[in-house]
Amino acid sequence: MSSASTASGDTTPEGQVVLSHLVNRLLQREGGNVPVERVALRVSDYVDLSDQDAADLIDEGDDAGIYTLDRSSSGNATITGVSPQGTEPEVITDAFGELQQDTDVDFRMIEVVTDTINDALQDAGYDAFESLADANVDDIAGLTSTLTESRAENLLKEAATHVPVGLRLAKNAATYYDQRMDPDTERAAARVTDLSLVTDSVGEPLYRSEGWEPDDERGMYVSDIGRNAGSPVPTGLHILDDPDYPSVPKAATHPDAAYDALSVDDNGEVVPPAVPIDPRFQVPLDELIAKKLARGLVPIRVVGPRGSGKNYLLKYLCHKTNRGYQSIDVDRATEPEDLFGPLVPDGDVIVPRNGAVKQGLLNGDTIVINEFPVMQAGAAIALHRLLNEGTLLVKSHGELVEPHPSARLVITMNPPTREYRDSEPMNSATRGRFRSFEQPYIQDVEEEVDTLDRQVNSGKPVVDRPTLKKIVQFAHQTRENESWPTLSTRNLTILCEHIEDGVYPKAAVKGVLWGVAEPNQYPEDAYETLNDYL
Incomplete structure (x- = not known):
């Protein structure tokens, strides 16, 4: 077919229709600009156009408002936008896949569904993928002689992938x-x-309520993830007996779970963090932190880049041991009364009103103070007695507080490097009171892939493992190049969320790169390397 021919019932040349839809799909997949030269070379796969004819059509389309072109000083042009003309041609749909689900449901697009199984499912009343995905294995197993229990499990899992997100x-x-x-x-x-009225305390140690010995491993956190999976290590950190205590981090399957709930895998178990090895102590970080928490109110400092999983690891430990988790973000304006509570009028007298830190210590919570070094020195120094002696002196309240025996204190911070130039160095007098650990990004690609796979693909597959591995491999490249935006593990979960929403993987990577870029960083610098992976 030639560029002069027109699509039936339309005045737009058929070559322009195919070309505009090809550009539309490439922009979606590439996540931004597409060089005119690349489009011109590829269009012959779909329509009888030479690369010169295609380039001419793009120029004509630029004048007609079909394409948006960005021309460089060297004469090279890239397409940054397109208004697809007419209905997407079948040749483009076949090459790139359906843009959306057909309204007519055909369960045979599921790999294990034969004609017989498809008829049996529809006879049983399943008329949409969403109703099928909500079924139980027992509901459909045995509808035909070939629909075994294991086949039904696979069928339901794949059905979930066809339900619009x-x-x-x-x-x-x-x-x-x-x-x-x-x-x-x-x-x-x-x-x-x-918070001053939330006075319920955390649960009692499980060994007490069960009548076990204090060193019974059933009553303590055992590090059995990461490097310790093959040889679990008892840490001595006691599990408390009240999993429903309000501030215990909840699993996504818990009745009171909210948007910040911990992810669960296909078995309903909370997805454990990918535990790094502390680069200096060469011991898994969950084991190190749990053993320090087991020692009582021992101040702990966790240093790591953004999105490396500092808070997730602490939430996981609190979840596994049924401990209250109170996360507090501080800034340069934070003062002691923000931590411990102000003095407020009550009739004719002034009385203390407990703040988050003080009340959390009274209730037995694990207090996590984020970005601790940016806080004013006076607020940090007000914690010194607690860090030294385990008791809190609140001068304005006239109180000496001996915290609940289950209370713990952890601070987190970014490393004081160029990337985190707003992260102030901590006062040396304060810094020396903490047991300090470093939480780097996950070093092993497969380990990070495993963690992301459990987080994003539980219940419904979102990103296939080979693609996920390529994304993680590229993320590791960004962590080694200071001039590129860095993709953290947290960024990768957001990236997978975009893919679930229908974004092509490469486009999702570019979008997240753009979102995390510092003013002096240019995401485009990393695109050539990205092309090696996706």
């Missing part, structure tokens, strides 16, 4: 909305918690 997001949002319903008004409402 918007439907699942809507259900999840409705579940969270229902949890915030006011029973009196039957309408959703915000919740405001006066």
Whole structure:
């Protein structure tokens, strides 16, 4: 077909229709600009056009507003936008896949579904992928002689991948909305918690309530993840007996789970962190931190780059041991009364009102103070007695507080490097009071892939493992090049979220790179290397 021919019922040349839809798909997949030269060379795979004819059509389309071109001073041009003309040609759809699901449901697109199984499923009342994905194995196993239990499991898992993500997001949002319903008004409402009134304490150590010996491993956190998976290490950190204590980090399957709940795998178990080895002590970080927490109110400092999993590891330890987790973000304006509470009028007298740190210590929580060094020196020094002696002197309250025996204190911070120039060096007098550990990014590609796989592909596959591995390998490259934006493990979970929303993997990578770039960094510098992976 020639560029002069027109699509049926349309005045746009058929070559332009194919070309515009090809550009549309390439922009989606590439995540941004596509060189005109690359498009011109590829279009002959789909339509009878020479590269020169294609280049001419792009120039014509630029004048007609079909394409948006960015021309460099050297004369090279890239396409940055397109308005696809007409209906997407079948040749493009076949090459890139359907843009959206067909309205007519055909379960045979699932690998294990034969004609017989497809008919049996529809006869059983399954008329959409969402209803099939909600079924149980027992509901469909045995509908035909070939639909075994194991085949039914695979069928249901793949069915979930065909459910539009918007439907699942809507259900999840409705579940969270229902949890915030006011029973009196039957309408959703915000919740405001006066921390000074939350006076319930964490649970008792499990060994006490069960009548075990204190050193019984059943009553303590055992490090059995990462390097310790093959040879678990008892840490001495006691498990408490109240998993429903309000500030214990909840699994996503818990009735009170919220948007910040811990992810679970296909077995309903909380996904463990990818535990790094402390580069100096050469011991798994969860083991080191748990053993320090087991020693009582021993101040701990965890230093690591953004998104390396500092808070997730601490939340995981609290979840596994049923300990309250209170995360507090501080800044340069933080003063002692923000931590311990102000003095407020009560009638004719002034009385102390407990702040988050003081009340958390009274309740037996694990207090995690983030970005500790940016806090004013006076606020940090107000904690010195707690760091030294395990008791808190609140001068303005006139109180000496001996915390609950389960109370713990951890601070986190970014390393004071060029990338984190706002991270102030900690006062040496304060720094010396902490047991300090470093949490680097995950060094092993396969280990990071395993962790992400469990987080993003539980319940419904989102990113196939080979693609996930390529993304992780590229992320490791960004961590070694100071001039590129750095992709952290947290960034990769966001990246996978974009893919779940329908974004092509390379486009998702570019979007997240752009989102985390510092003013002096240029994501485009990393694109050539990205092309080696995706």
